[in-house]
Amino acid sequence: MYANSKALEGYEAGIFPDGSILVYELLDTTEASGATIEATRKRVDVMVKDSQGFEDKGGWNFARFRNGSRSDGTIPPDDKACCYRCHGQKKNHDFVFSEFRK
Numbered sequence: 001m002y003a004n005s006k007a008l009e010g011y012e013a014g015i016f017p018d019g020s021i022l023v024y025e026l027l028d029t030t031e032a033s034g035a036t037i038e039a040t041r042k043r044v045d046v047m048v049k050d051s052q053g054f055e056d057k058g059g060w061n062f063a064r065f066r067n068g069s070r071s072d073g074t075i076p077p078d079d080k081a082c083c084y085r086c087h088g089q090k091k092n093h094d095f096v097f098s099e100f101r102k
Contacts, residue, residue, distance in 0.1 A: 001025075001098050006049075011100035014093060018059070020049040022096065042066075046073060047096070057084050058095040 010016030051059035063073030
């Protein structure tokens with residue numbers, strides 16, 4: 001997980017301000033000499049907080065970058081609906097699953 005400074009404020013407060021950006025990088029792993037190491041990137045998921053633009057979605061927009069793409073984060077409408085439905089389970093934490101480790 002990666003978070004910009006606004007998202008870090010959100011982890012502290014429990015409510016994420018507009019402009020918060022959370023990035024989840026999913027990697028394959030491999031074994032080498034008894035150690036598990038990162039391998040190829042499977043995808044990068046991004047959440048951006050914009051209360052004005054996405055009021056009906058808890059203020060969040062989602063993007064998913066696959067196959068090394070850095071420009072096409074488009075999520076098909078049915079898949080995006082699944083994102084909102086699943087993240088709705090964490091409404092009490094502003095729709096964010098991850099928590100900051102202290």
